[in-house]
Amino acid sequence: MSVLPDTSVDLTAVARQLRRHVVRMSHEGRAPHLGSSLSCIDILVAAYWDTLKIDPASPDDPDRDRFILSKGHAAAALYATLAERGFFPSEELAEYNCAGSRFPEQPSPGAVPGVEAATGSLGHGLSLGLGMALAARIQNRSYRVMAVVSDGECNEGTVWEAAMFAAAQQLDNVAVVVDYNRWQATGRSEEIMAIDPMIDKWKAFGWATASVDGHDIDRLVEQFNQLPLQSGRPSAIVARTTKGKGISFMEDDNNWHYRIPNEDELQAALAELDGDSDA
Amino acid sequence: MRNAFAKQLTALGEQDERIVLLSGDIGNRMFDDFKQRCPGRFFNCGIAEGNMMSMAAGLAMSGMRPVVYTITPFVTTRCLEQIRVDVCYHRVPVVIMGVGGGLAYASLGATHHSCEDIGFLRLLPNMAVVCPGDAVETRAALKAAIACEHGVYVRLGKKGEPEVHSGDIDFELGKAIVLAKGKQVTLVSTGNMLPVAVEAADLLQADGIEAGVASMHTVKPLDTGFLNQAFASCEVVVTVEEHSAIGGLGGAVAEWLSEQEVAGAKLLRIGTADHFLHEAGNQQHARECYQIDAASIVERILSLESRL
Numbered sequence: 001m002s003v004l005p006d007t008s009v010d011l012t013a014v015a016r017q018l019r020r021h022v023v024r025m026s027h028e029g030r031a032p033h034l035g036s037s038l039s040c041i042d043i044l045v046a047a048y049w050d051t052l053k054i055d056p057a058s059p060d061d062p063d064r065d066r067f068i069l070s071k072g073h074a075a076a077a078l079y080a081t082l083a084e085r086g087f088f089p090s091e092e093l094a095e096y097n098c099a100g101s102r103f104p105e106q107p108s109p110g111a112v113p114g115v116e117a118a119t120g121s122l123g124h125g126l127s128l129g130l131g132m133a134l135a136a137r138i139q140n141r142s143y144r145v146m147a148v149v150s151d152g153e154c155n156e157g158t159v160w161e162a163a164m165f166a167a168a169q170q171l172d173n174v175a176v177v178v179d180y181n182r183w184q185a186t187g188r189s190e191e192i193m194a195i196d197p198m199i200d201k202w203k204a205f206g207w208a209t210a211s212v213d214g215h216d217i218d219r220l221v222e223q224f225n226q227l228p229l230q231s232g233r234p235s236a237i238v239a240r241t242t243k244g245k246g247i248s249f250m251e252d253d254n255n256w257h258y259r260i261p262n263e264d265e266l267q268a269a270l271a272e273l274d275g276d277s278d279a
Numbered sequence: 280m281r282n283a284f285a286k287q288l289t290a291l292g293e294q295d296e297r298i299v300l301l302s303g304d305i306g307n308r309m310f311d312d313f314k315q316r317c318p319g320r321f322f323n324c325g326i327a328e329g330n331m332m333s334m335a336a337g338l339a340m341s342g343m344r345p346v347v348y349t350i351t352p353f354v355t356t357r358c359l360e361q362i363r364v365d366v367c368y369h370r371v372p373v374v375i376m377g378v379g380g381g382l383a384y385a386s387l388g389a390t391h392h393s394c395e396d397i398g399f400l401r402l403l404p405n406m407a408v409v410c411p412g413d414a415v416e417t418r419a420a421l422k423a424a425i426a427c428e429h430g431v432y433v434r435l436g437k438k439g440e441p442e443v444h445s446g447d448i449d450f451e452l453g454k455a456i457v458l459a460k461g462k463q464v465t466l467v468s469t470g471n472m473l474p475v476a477v478e479a480a481d482l483l484q485a486d487g488i489e490a491g492v493a494s495m496h497t498v499k500p501l502d503t504g505f506l507n508q509a510f511a512s513c514e515v516v517v518t519v520e521e522h523s524a525i526g527g528l529g530g531a532v533a534e535w536l537s538e539q540e541v542a543g544a545k546l547l548r549i550g551t552a553d554h555f556l557h558e559a560g561n562q563q564h565a566r567e568c569y570q571i572d573a574a575s576i577v578e579r580i581l582s583l584e585s586r587l
Contacts, residue, residue: 165334
């Protein structure tokens with residue numbers, strides 16, 4: 001049932017295209033959280049263009065892999081991914097955040113093919129994923145579950161409830177990817193809550209762990225294809241990322257958590273992304 | 280009620296492989312039979328209700344019929360956000376079972392009382408609220424809840440409640456069961472107050488007042504057809520619940536009544552007052568403190584005598 005994309009596709013070019021989409025979507029849809037979307041794009045590319053067993057023509061296949069963007073505020077990145085991956089025409093991205101469209105700033109349930117869950121309230125996605133993973137075990141299905149959480153999201157207690165439960169149940173069909181950009185809405189993550197050392201926390205909770213450059217698509221693919229990192233344990237991949245990645249004047253500048261690019265900034269951002277493609 | 284629930288769930292689980300039971304580290308030994316007859320479909324989710332409720336939604340999204348069970352305040356208000364977002368917003372079939380609704384755990388103190396849960400869950404779209412009146416209704420309610428395509432909250436008492444119904448009942452979600460029609464007073468009870476309502480009706484009868492009783496096991500959706508009849512056919516309609524008079528069955532009936540054209544019977548809401556209990560005592564003691572025991576209910580009704 002799985003339809004893998006064309007392996008000859010240049011995944012860095014795909015990532016650039018997704019970044020073009022999200023910058024435009026933020027500008028045209030007047031929607032914040034651009035920095036958060038740019039942060040997780042390479043993770044989405046590695047998952048959707050290589051690892052996940054999914055078929056855009058059968059988004060409800062009971063045997064599909066489940067991908068949950070638990071950090072729902074980066075929904076623009078998910079919409080762009082699903083569009084470029086063939087779940088719906090990319091022209092529809094122009095409807096993002098438009099009144100009456102099926103693309104709210106954070107996904108609603110069942111509206112867009114390929115969106116597994118309505119996220120936005122943090123600390124839900126991993127637990128939803130555990131339910132899906134338990135169902136796979138009960139129904140004897142081989143699909144895998146991947147949930148992307150933000151480091152700020154790991155402030156939520158339910159993330160750690162889920163961590164303890166998954167390890168106790170030896171749910172090795174589950175992977176969490178932490179988009180570890182070290183910023184949350186209003187400040188440095190480690191200054192607001194003692195989230196570091198992130199990887200040691202997951203290890204202590206009984207998960208098999210790996211740390212990877214979250215913008216190196218080849219390395220991400222390599223890690224994802226090793227899942228489960230250890231048999232009998234859930235896997236946690238801490239992806240070291242940069243908020244606002246790909247646009248020089250947005251990188252690691254937390255103003256872009258809320259800020260929306262104006263026309264000049266949009267053009268400057270697109271020029272940078274086009275410049276990259278010539279390189 | 281809880282033993283009736285466990286037995287019925289096991290019977291249903293044997294027939295329907297989609298049924299999966301999630302427990303919040305309670306029900307010691309109670310589910311041994313389920314575990315044996317439905318292997319691989321019981322999970323002790325620990326004392327982590329938020330994760331448990333979201334997992335239930337994830338299971339439901341994947342074709343399962345999860346039943347989530349723990350003490351009422353912890354399976355309702357403790358994880359209200361997960362119920363709202365993951366169960367209701369996604370409109371998935373999760374059955375939420377609260378044991379010890381109202382004052383059933385009176386002696387454990389107000390942390391374990393639950394006199395607000397009907398109100399909280401009634402507010403949520405895609406959520407039905409069902410409060411069985413005895414073990415017979417519990418069995419029927421569970422079967423009906425599992426057949427629903429959306430969330431259902433089933434509020435149980437604890438154990439050892441008197442059985443009001445003898446034998447099979449005609450049970451339908453959203454349809455009140457009339458036990459006895461009353462010309463002057465109709466007691467409309469929800470949940471574990473049903474035996475108390477029956478006792479109060481008997482006391483009223485002894486006083487020469489024709490009192491009827493109905494079990495309004497479903498608070499949402501509200502059986503407005505029954506209410507229309509009740510308000511048209513007697514002098515006083517009394518809602519009876521082990522829950523705050525704000526927001527529960529009485530609240531729901533008052534909301535409905537406020538939009539009716541014809542002034543019918545007077546509404547009297549029997550429920551807990553707007554304060555926590557701070558003293559020790561069992562369920563009967565707590566009911567007396569809140570004046571929702573049978574004698575207090577009768578007294579409240581008789582004080583409306585000018586109306587009768």
